[in-house]
Amino acid sequence: MAQKIITFANHKGGVSKTTSTASIGACMAMKGKKVLLIDLDGQANLTLYFIPNEDEIETSIFDSLVNGVPLPVKHIRENLDLVPSSLEMASAEIALTNLLAREQLLSRLLEPLRKDYDYILIDCPPSLGIVTTNAFIAADEIIVPMTPELLPLKGMRMLDAFVTTLQRVKPSLRLGGVFIARFNHRKLNKVVEQAVKERYESITMNTRIRENIALAESAGSGKSIFEYDLNSNGAKDYLALTEEILSRNQ
Structure with a gap:
């Protein structure tokens, strides 16, 4: 059995889901872990990476x-x-609609x-449709990258509700982590980061990814x-984040 299947998800686009999946996967592989990346997004950005x-x-x-x-x-x-x-994945929501047990x-x-x-x-794609449902049902845990802005923070409530709904199908499903990506030292970033820590205290990662x-x-x-x-800050931050994820799973 795989030690863990982790889904990176946020129904808002542009929050570094793909960059995070690619970077964490590459770092795990560098550390000797055998890793499989799954690209479910119709934009195929992880594939093109x-x-x-x-x-x-x-x-x-x-x-x-x-x-x-x-x-x-x-x-x-x-x-x-x-x-x-x-690009065919852009039509997957329609193509999967009539398939038996399509969520699994x-x-x-x-x-x-x-x-x-x-x-x-x-x-995942930036939506909460059938494709993302498949990713959630397949996962052992969900990790949410988010940018330190107000809209992504508000959108977390939708993600919470979505996970709660799917727990009826898979009771073990849970949010396993939240981390801040594209962080800079503007005041709004710090305010949102603090709000995330207060709301998701037990699962907020210590590492944040700098812009x-x-x-x-x-x-x-x-x-x-x-x-x-x-030697970039991006490499240093994703190394630290990967080590944090691995340490939580030991």
Whole structure:
């Protein structure tokens, strides 16, 4: 069994879900953990992070969810594999609507792979539809990256309610962590960070990810932040965050 399946989710876009999934996965792999990344987003940003040439992707997770074919696992680094997404995933909500037990499709697809990995990390689309439901039902825990702004904070209430609803199907499902991404020292950032700590005291990560241009530059370069600029604040922060996640799971 995989030690853990972790879903990175936030129904708001632009909060560093993909960057976090890619960076934490790459860091875990560097530390000797066997990691599988799952890209569920129709924008396929996680896929393009490591495979900039879309022509290399012949089948994607869309084919597996809709047609039941085995997950197309691509080896991308030592200890690091990826199940790619494609633009077809943008229509997945409609394509999955009439399928039997559609909320558990991903769980069933992952079952034969769990034994091969220490961690399976899932990157979600910025919505709370059937695709995200699949990611939540498959997960052992959910980690929420959020930017220190008012709208993402308010949106956490929707995420809380969504998890509570799904706990009727999977009672063990839980929010396992919240962390701040794209942090700077403006007053609003500090106010929101404090509000997050007060609301999610037991699961707020100690590490925050500072605003860092190297993180934006590395996306789509085919390189993780550690390969792109090991000395950047982005690399240092994601190293610390990964170590915190691993220590919580020991």
